[in-house]
Amino acid sequence: EPEVTQTPSHQVTQMGQEVILRCVPISNHLYFYWYRQILGQKVEFLVSFYNNEISEKSEIFDDQFSVERPDGSNFTLKIRSTKLEDSAMYFCASRGFNQPQHFGDGTRLSIL
Amino acid sequence: EDKVVQSPLSLVVHEGDTVTLNCSYEVTNFRSLLWYKQEKKAPTFLFMLTSSGIEKKSGRLSSILDKKELFSILNITATQTGDSAVYLCAVEAKFDSNYQLIWGAGTKLIIKP
Numbered sequence: 001e002p003e004v005t006q007t008p009s010h011q012v013t014q015m016g017q018e019v020i021l022r023c024v025p026i027s028n029h030l031y032f033y034w035y036r037q038i039l040g041q042k043v044e045f046l047v048s049f050y051n052n053e054i055s056e057k058s059e060i061f062d063d064q065f066s067v068e069r070p071d072g073s074n075f076t077l078k079i080r081s082t083k084l085e086d087s088a089m090y091f092c093a094s095r096g097f098n099q100p101q102h103f104g105d106g107t108r109l110s111i112l
Numbered sequence: 113e114d115k116v117v118q119s120p121l122s123l124v125v126h127e128g129d130t131v132t133l134n135c136s137y138e139v140t141n142f143r144s145l146l147w148y149k150q151e152k153k154a155p156t157f158l159f160m161l162t163s164s165g166i167e168k169k170s171g172r173l174s175s176i177l178d179k180k181e182l183f184s185i186l187n188i189t190a191t192q193t194g195d196s197a198v199y200l201c202a203v204e205a206k207f208d209s210n211y212q213l214i215w216g217a218g219t220k221l222i223i224k225p
Contacts, residue, residue, distance in 0.1 A: 031211075035213075042217050044215075055210035056208065101213065103155050
């Protein structure tokens, strides 16, 4: 069964550094999402992406965040200057038209 | 403000018991309600519900939606230790031209042997 894959599974970074989290959505999906989940808290929506542009973003998704679909398969989340409070599990999801979202296994981001 | 509320927050039962997990919502522009199971990593899709009163089943799991009373339940019969997980309810709502998931806090289910 096709899966959403995310790399790396764990990223440790110094505060202030840039990080790029990578996702390969399911190949025929058209809608892409990033979520984060701080340890012990709810899943929070960050951003949705369709037709090569952001279609919706939350208040969390400020100027430090950006997303890209640089080629036909990858979907990346960049955090420009990381803060301690960015430490969380970051999930990528994708879906087809009128289909449920399917999630990757996540990247655990630890900011030191 | 849109919200999704799950209850109970945690539940401990013995293997073989039946459990019912609840999800209520207040969401404008409702499109669908989804149930996910989260173990150590990613939420795994269970059910997508769009119509009231139609039960969806998958093995020992079943779910139903009531759009008038704005809630859904997830039933698990003959529970097994492998059912231990956090069960997440999310409501898909329309914002402008896109759809967004609004998540509940989850129900942590522990099945004791």
